Amino acid sequence: MLIIRCPYCEANRPEPEFRHAGAAHIVRPLDPSATTDAEWAEFLYHRDNPRGTVAERWRHIHGCGRFFNALRDTVSDRILSTYPAGQGRPE
Amino acid sequence: MVEIMVLPPARRMVLWGDTAVADRAGAAFGLALPHQPCRAVEAGTRAALWLGPGEWLLLGPDGDDPPLAPALADLPHSLVEISDGFAALALHGPGAARALSAGCPLDLHEAAFPVGMVTRTVLGRIGITLWRRAAAEWRLEVPRSHAAYAEDFLAEATRGMPGF
Ligand SMILES: [Zn+2]
Numbered sequence: 001m002l003i004i005r006c007p008y009c010e011a012n013r014p015e016p017e018f019r020h021a022g023a024a025h026i027v028r029p030l031d032p033s034a035t036t037d038a039e040w041a042e043f044l045y046h047r048d049n050p051r052g053t054v055a056e057r058w059r060h061i062h063g064c065g066r067f068f069n070a071l072r073d074t075v076s077d078r079i080l081s082t083y084p085a086g087q088g089r090p091e
Numbered sequence: 092m093v094e095i096m097v098l099p100p101a102r103r104m105v106l107w108g109d110t111a112v113a114d115r116a117g118a119a120f121g122l123a124l125p126h127q128p129c130r131a132v133e134a135g136t137r138a139a140l141w142l143g144p145g146e147w148l149l150l151g152p153d154g155d156d157p158p159l160a161p162a163l164a165d166l167p168h169s170l171v172e173i174s175d176g177f178a179a180l181a182l183h184g185p186g187a188a189r190a191l192s193a194g195c196p197l198d199l200h201e202a203a204f205p206v207g208m209v210t211r212t213v214l215g216r217i218g219i220t221l222w223r224r225a226a227a228e229w230r231l232e233v234p235r236s237h238a239a240y241a242e243d244f245l246a247e248a249t250r251g252m253p254g255f
Binding site: 009011013062063065 | 210
Protein backbone atom coordinates (compact mmCIF):
# COMPACT_ATOMS: atom_id res chain seq x y z
CA MET A 1 0.00 0.00 0.00
CA LEU A 2 1.25 3.50 -0.83
CA ILE A 3 1.55 5.94 2.05
CA ILE A 4 0.75 9.39 0.68
CA ARG A 5 1.29 12.69 2.42
CA CYS A 6 -1.75 14.97 2.16
CA PRO A 7 -0.56 18.59 2.05
CA TYR A 8 -3.85 19.76 3.58
CA CYS A 9 -4.19 17.20 6.36
CA GLU A 10 -0.41 17.58 6.86
CA ALA A 11 -0.10 13.87 7.53
CA ASN A 12 0.85 10.59 5.89
CA ARG A 13 -2.29 8.69 4.95
CA PRO A 14 -3.07 5.27 3.46
CA GLU A 15 -3.69 4.80 -0.26
CA PRO A 16 -7.37 3.63 0.03
CA GLU A 17 -8.30 7.17 1.12
CA PHE A 18 -7.11 8.62 -2.21
CA ARG A 19 -8.15 8.68 -5.84
CA HIS A 20 -5.86 9.33 -8.76
CA ALA A 21 -7.15 12.20 -10.91
CA GLY A 22 -4.97 12.40 -14.02
CA ALA A 23 -2.12 14.63 -15.14
CA ALA A 24 -1.44 17.84 -13.24
CA HIS A 25 -0.78 21.33 -14.59
CA ILE A 26 -3.05 20.95 -17.63
CA VAL A 27 -4.34 24.45 -18.32
CA ARG A 28 -7.90 24.70 -19.63
CA PRO A 29 -8.21 27.18 -22.53
CA LEU A 30 -9.81 30.38 -21.24
CA ASP A 31 -12.15 30.57 -24.23
CA PRO A 32 -12.93 27.00 -25.39
CA SER A 33 -15.09 28.11 -28.31
CA ALA A 34 -12.11 30.01 -29.74
CA THR A 35 -9.89 26.89 -29.90
CA THR A 36 -9.46 24.69 -32.94
CA ASP A 37 -10.58 21.06 -32.76
CA ALA A 38 -6.94 20.04 -32.60
CA GLU A 39 -6.23 22.38 -29.68
CA TRP A 40 -9.32 21.19 -27.82
CA ALA A 41 -8.41 17.55 -28.44
CA GLU A 42 -4.92 18.30 -27.15
CA PHE A 43 -6.38 19.74 -23.94
CA LEU A 44 -8.92 16.94 -23.44
CA TYR A 45 -7.09 13.81 -24.52
CA HIS A 46 -3.41 14.06 -25.35
CA ARG A 47 -1.11 13.22 -22.46
CA ASP A 48 2.52 12.28 -22.12
CA ASN A 49 3.25 8.87 -20.70
CA PRO A 50 6.88 9.16 -19.66
CA ARG A 51 9.07 6.63 -17.94
CA GLY A 52 10.19 8.44 -14.81
CA THR A 53 8.86 11.39 -12.83
CA VAL A 54 5.33 12.63 -13.57
CA ALA A 55 3.20 15.35 -11.94
CA GLU A 56 -0.29 14.08 -11.17
CA ARG A 57 -3.46 15.25 -9.51
CA TRP A 58 -4.65 13.18 -6.58
CA ARG A 59 -7.71 13.65 -4.43
CA HIS A 60 -7.91 12.88 -0.71
CA ILE A 61 -11.46 11.79 -1.27
CA HIS A 62 -11.89 9.86 2.00
CA GLY A 63 -10.16 12.56 4.04
CA CYS A 64 -10.22 16.31 3.59
CA GLY A 65 -11.72 15.84 0.13
CA ARG A 66 -9.24 18.19 -1.55
CA PHE A 67 -7.34 17.84 -4.82
CA PHE A 68 -3.56 18.26 -4.63
CA ASN A 69 -0.58 17.40 -6.83
CA ALA A 70 2.07 14.73 -6.48
CA LEU A 71 5.36 13.91 -8.18
CA ARG A 72 5.49 10.15 -8.77
CA ASP A 73 8.11 7.92 -10.34
CA THR A 74 6.33 5.66 -12.84
CA VAL A 75 9.08 3.05 -12.61
CA SER A 76 9.25 2.59 -8.83
CA ASP A 77 5.71 3.91 -8.04
CA ARG A 78 7.40 5.99 -5.35
CA ILE A 79 5.71 9.32 -4.59
CA LEU A 80 8.55 11.85 -4.39
CA SER A 81 6.59 14.80 -3.02
CA THR A 82 3.08 16.23 -2.73
CA TYR A 83 2.08 19.89 -2.87
CA PRO A 84 -1.11 21.99 -2.81
CA ALA A 85 -3.17 22.60 -5.93
CA GLY A 86 -2.29 25.89 -7.57
CA GLN A 87 1.39 25.63 -6.70
CA GLY A 88 3.87 25.18 -9.55
CA ARG A 89 5.66 21.91 -10.21
CA PRO A 90 8.67 21.62 -7.87
CA GLU A 91 12.15 21.13 -9.38
CA MET B 92 -13.98 -5.31 25.57
CA VAL B 93 -15.84 -3.09 23.14
CA GLU B 94 -19.26 -1.50 23.44
CA ILE B 95 -21.03 -0.30 20.29
CA MET B 96 -23.84 2.22 20.78
CA VAL B 97 -26.15 4.03 18.40
CA LEU B 98 -26.21 7.64 19.57
CA PRO B 99 -29.37 9.76 19.71
CA PRO B 100 -30.23 12.22 16.91
CA ALA B 101 -28.01 15.29 16.77
CA ARG B 102 -27.87 18.70 15.12
CA ARG B 103 -25.29 18.71 12.32
CA MET B 104 -24.18 21.67 10.24
CA VAL B 105 -21.41 21.92 7.68
CA LEU B 106 -19.75 25.31 7.45
CA TRP B 107 -17.48 26.45 4.62
CA GLY B 108 -15.65 29.75 4.83
CA ASP B 109 -12.40 31.61 5.46
CA THR B 110 -10.77 32.62 8.73
CA ALA B 111 -13.15 35.57 9.23
CA VAL B 112 -16.13 33.22 8.85
CA ALA B 113 -14.59 30.77 11.30
CA ASP B 114 -13.97 33.47 13.88
CA ARG B 115 -17.49 34.87 13.58
CA ALA B 116 -19.04 31.39 13.64
CA GLY B 117 -16.99 30.45 16.68
CA ALA B 118 -18.30 33.46 18.61
CA ALA B 119 -21.91 32.58 17.69
CA PHE B 120 -21.42 28.87 18.35
CA GLY B 121 -19.72 29.35 21.70
CA LEU B 122 -16.41 27.68 20.93
CA ALA B 123 -13.45 28.60 18.75
CA LEU B 124 -13.35 26.57 15.53
CA PRO B 125 -10.11 24.58 15.19
CA HIS B 126 -7.67 25.71 12.49
CA GLN B 127 -5.27 22.82 13.01
CA PRO B 128 -5.95 20.06 10.45
CA CYS B 129 -7.89 17.02 11.67
CA ARG B 130 -8.69 18.39 15.11
CA ALA B 131 -11.94 18.64 17.06
CA VAL B 132 -12.83 20.86 19.99
CA GLU B 133 -15.84 20.48 22.25
CA ALA B 134 -17.44 22.62 24.92
CA GLY B 135 -20.57 21.60 26.77
CA THR B 136 -22.93 19.89 24.36
CA ARG B 137 -21.36 21.38 21.20
CA ALA B 138 -18.37 20.36 19.12
CA ALA B 139 -16.55 21.75 16.07
CA LEU B 140 -14.69 19.30 13.85
CA TRP B 141 -12.12 20.31 11.19
CA LEU B 142 -12.93 18.30 8.06
CA GLY B 143 -10.87 20.14 5.43
CA PRO B 144 -9.30 23.54 4.79
CA GLY B 145 -12.12 26.01 5.47
CA GLU B 146 -14.62 23.24 6.22
CA TRP B 147 -16.05 22.34 9.62
CA LEU B 148 -18.72 20.02 10.96
CA LEU B 149 -20.61 21.63 13.85
CA LEU B 150 -22.34 19.21 16.20
CA GLY B 151 -24.92 19.91 18.86
CA PRO B 152 -27.84 18.19 20.57
CA ASP B 153 -30.99 17.49 18.57
CA GLY B 154 -32.92 20.74 18.06
CA ASP B 155 -29.94 22.94 18.86
CA ASP B 156 -30.16 26.19 16.90
CA PRO B 157 -27.12 28.44 17.41
CA PRO B 158 -27.46 31.90 15.77
CA LEU B 159 -24.93 31.16 13.01
CA ALA B 160 -26.86 32.41 9.99
CA PRO B 161 -27.45 35.94 11.33
CA ALA B 162 -23.85 36.15 12.55
CA LEU B 163 -22.52 35.28 9.09
CA ALA B 164 -25.06 37.17 6.97
CA ASP B 165 -22.61 39.70 5.50
CA LEU B 166 -19.75 37.25 4.85
CA PRO B 167 -19.43 34.85 1.89
CA HIS B 168 -19.89 31.37 3.33
CA SER B 169 -21.87 28.15 3.07
CA LEU B 170 -23.85 26.80 6.00
CA VAL B 171 -25.89 23.65 5.42
CA GLU B 172 -27.86 21.67 7.97
CA ILE B 173 -27.31 17.94 7.43
CA SER B 174 -28.71 16.57 10.72
CA ASP B 175 -30.79 13.80 9.17
CA GLY B 176 -28.21 12.77 6.61
CA PHE B 177 -26.01 11.07 9.17
CA ALA B 178 -26.20 8.78 12.15
CA ALA B 179 -23.66 8.54 14.95
CA LEU B 180 -22.16 5.49 16.60
CA ALA B 181 -20.07 5.44 19.76
CA LEU B 182 -17.40 2.86 20.36
CA HIS B 183 -16.08 2.38 23.89
CA GLY B 184 -13.48 0.12 25.40
CA PRO B 185 -9.83 -0.86 25.16
CA GLY B 186 -10.53 -3.07 22.11
CA ALA B 187 -12.21 -0.28 20.14
CA ALA B 188 -9.17 0.67 18.04
CA ARG B 189 -8.61 -2.96 17.21
CA ALA B 190 -12.22 -3.38 16.10
CA LEU B 191 -11.96 -0.28 13.88
CA SER B 192 -8.71 -1.58 12.41
CA ALA B 193 -10.63 -4.50 10.92
CA GLY B 194 -11.83 -2.07 8.27
CA CYS B 195 -9.91 1.20 8.64
CA PRO B 196 -6.42 1.48 7.10
CA LEU B 197 -5.33 4.39 9.31
CA ASP B 198 -2.78 3.96 12.08
CA LEU B 199 -5.04 4.16 15.15
CA HIS B 200 -2.27 4.00 17.75
CA GLU B 201 -2.60 6.92 20.13
CA ALA B 202 0.77 8.28 18.96
CA ALA B 203 -0.56 8.56 15.39
CA PHE B 204 -4.25 9.22 16.14
CA PRO B 205 -4.29 11.16 19.43
CA VAL B 206 -7.28 12.14 21.52
CA GLY B 207 -8.99 15.12 19.86
CA MET B 208 -8.15 14.01 16.32
CA VAL B 209 -10.94 13.69 13.77
CA THR B 210 -10.88 12.80 10.10
CA ARG B 211 -12.91 11.34 7.31
CA THR B 212 -11.60 7.91 6.40
CA VAL B 213 -12.93 4.51 5.35
CA LEU B 214 -14.43 1.59 7.26
CA GLY B 215 -14.79 -1.50 5.11
CA ARG B 216 -16.69 -0.38 2.03
CA ILE B 217 -18.00 2.95 3.36
CA GLY B 218 -16.69 6.40 4.20
CA ILE B 219 -16.97 7.57 7.80
CA THR B 220 -15.93 10.50 9.96
CA LEU B 221 -13.87 9.15 12.86
CA TRP B 222 -13.29 11.17 16.03
CA ARG B 223 -11.26 10.03 19.04
CA ARG B 224 -12.87 11.70 22.05
CA ALA B 225 -10.82 9.81 24.65
CA ALA B 226 -8.17 7.10 24.59
CA ALA B 227 -10.81 4.37 24.40
CA GLU B 228 -13.82 6.37 23.21
CA TRP B 229 -14.62 6.97 19.54
CA ARG B 230 -17.48 8.66 17.73
CA LEU B 231 -18.34 7.71 14.15
CA GLU B 232 -20.44 9.91 11.90
CA VAL B 233 -21.88 7.62 9.25
CA PRO B 234 -24.14 8.38 6.27
CA ARG B 235 -27.56 7.34 7.55
CA SER B 236 -28.15 4.65 4.94
CA HIS B 237 -24.77 3.10 5.85
CA ALA B 238 -25.33 3.10 9.61
CA ALA B 239 -26.56 -0.50 9.80
CA TYR B 240 -23.56 -1.62 7.73
CA ALA B 241 -21.17 0.17 10.10
CA GLU B 242 -22.83 -1.28 13.18
CA ASP B 243 -22.84 -4.81 11.75
CA PHE B 244 -19.27 -4.47 10.53
CA LEU B 245 -18.02 -3.47 13.98
CA ALA B 246 -20.08 -6.15 15.73
CA GLU B 247 -18.57 -8.72 13.38
CA ALA B 248 -15.08 -7.31 13.97
CA THR B 249 -15.42 -7.81 17.72
CA ARG B 250 -16.50 -11.46 17.43
CA GLY B 251 -13.84 -13.71 18.87
CA MET B 252 -11.89 -10.83 20.34
CA PRO B 253 -10.52 -11.44 23.84
CA GLY B 254 -13.16 -10.62 26.44
CA PHE B 255 -16.15 -11.57 24.26
ZN1 LIG C 1 -6.27 15.49 3.24
